[in-house]
Amino acid sequence: MSGFLKLKEKLSSFQIIILGFLVVIFLGAILLMMPISARSREFTSFGTALFEK
DSSP: OOHHHHHHHHSOHHHHHHHHHHHHHHHHHHHHHSGGGSTTOOOOOHHHHHHTO
């Protein structure tokens, strides 16, 4: 069995939803860190991308 299937068996549906939500938040913050996401075309710090955008 793969590691993902083992992990899925151990987690409840509530935990899977929370983890999915956190993954979406962090992927969004990573996208906001990229220069194409800012008018000044400069990299944004992770904290700023996570909390201020």
